[in-house]
Amino acid sequence: MAAPNPSRFFRTRLSPPGRLPLLALAAGLVLAGCTKPVEKVEEARPVRVVKVAAGSVEGGAEFSGEVRARVESRLGFRVGGKIVSRKVDVGTPVRRGQVLMQLDPRDLELAQAQANAALKAAESNRDLARAELKRYQDLREKNFVSQAVLDSKETAFKAAQASYDQAVAALRNQSNQAGYAVLVADADGVVTGVDAEVGQVVAAGTPVVRVAQLGEKEVVIGIPEDRVDAIKQAVEARVRTWARPEQVIPGKLRELSPVADPATRTYAARIAIPKAPEDVRLGMTAYVAFSEKSTDNAIRLPLNALFKDKSGTAVWVVENGAVKLVPVQLAGTAGNEVLVAGGIEPGQTVVTAGVNQLKPGQKVRLLATENTAALPAGAAK
The missing domain is CATH 2.40.30.170 (Efflux pump adaptor protein, beta barrel domain)
Structure with a gap:
């Protein structure tokens, strides 16, 4: 049996419109086999850089x-009570001894009167005991009473004298308490705050006025x-x-x-x-x-030269037209600059702009180069 003839197959089976796509596909395959691939040229990214130099830097913050x-006092009453008067406002200049606030003094005055009455009673008891002691001393000299009776009268006089002294101290204390109803400034100054108002009941020691x-x-x-x-x-x-x-x-x-x-x-x-x-x-x-x-021989860089990632702080150093990431150790700040303690050396070129757009090994084109030694400490870039 004779082999089929392809040309005859195309002539008989495919109509002229059906032949065109196949011819176009064949021509495309021939051209693709003859065309060389186009090489992709990496474009150098323009960057601004600074040349590292060491110098004397005065740090600061x-x-x-x-x-x-320097001295601001929070003044309060030394006794508790109800505020009945306020003499100052915020911003009022005050002098030493000037009245600031006042409590209702009636309870304190009654306590003072009570202490005064107790003093008078103790004074009467003391005078009576003294007179009896004098009389029994005379009787003892005439041997009309025993020494035991005289000793009891001396003891009674000493007790009466102690009661009198106690009443004197109580009156003085109560007199001071009555005086504490008036709050005065302890130094010249100005009122910076008022923490209580008229009608308010305050406890002893509660701050009510602040004086600077x-x-x-x-x-x-x-x-x-x-x-x-x-x-x-x-x-x-x-x-x-x-x-x-x-x-x-x-x-x-x-x-x-x-x-x-x-x-x-x-x-x-x-x-x-x-x-x-x-x-x-x-x-x-x-x-x-x-x-x-x-700091002598210190290296300083602009703040925008730093690149932070998970491993820490680094900078992009330019070598042979490409960049590489170099970790650095910081020693502090000087104005708008940072002091570098280690990681880079004088003479190296560091990128100062666009650090977040770079990747290791990327080609760069230098726009401008500055020297860190020529920049004053704290100068903004």
Whole structure:
């Protein structure tokens, strides 16, 4: 049997419209076999970089706080009672001895009268015992009474004298209690708060008025736990107020709490400003900048040069036109810059912009190169 002829099959089985797709497919396969694949060229990403250099850096930090008086007293009555009078308002200047509030004195006055009456009774008993003792002493000299009777009269006189002394002390104490119904300022100052009103019944010692004493002012700030040791070694403190930021006031660390605040987890610090101008008022917002000791041969980088991942802090270093991720150890801050303790060396080139868009080994094109040694500490990039 003769073999089938393909050309005859196409001529007989396929009509002219059916032949066109097959011819096009065959031509495409021939062209695909002859065409070379196009090589994909990686485009270099433009980056801004800085050339690392070591130099002397003066570290520091700035914290915000509030201007307060060095001494602010919370005054309260030394006895309990009902408030019948309030003489001051918030912001009222007061002088030492000036009346601030007053309690209802009637109960205290009655107690004072009772103590006075008890004193008079004790005084009468003492005088009677003294007279009897004198009389029995005369009778004893004439041998009309025994020594035992005289001894009993001496004992009665001593008891009467002790009762009198007790009544005198009770009267003095009750007189003081009556005087405590009037609350007075213990120093010159200004009222910063009123915590009780007329008609309110308060217990002894309950704070009712807050008075800030005139004199030295200070700024209260909160220090994070990682900056406590550095603040203790700070060589200088400069204070500025939000109202007048151009005015710098010298300050000094006066007190640093050894215990962190349970709410903010910061350590309260008080910065004394003995030379504060008159326009620095209580309650103003203030900023305290600390200058730490100068660090020689320190490497500093802009904050935007840091790259943070799960392993820690790193920077992108440019080598041979490509970048690689290098872990670094930080030693602190200097204004808007960070101090690097290890991981990079002077002379290396570090990316300062677009660090989150890079990947290891990526080709880069340098836009500009700066030298960290030529930049002042704290300069913004």
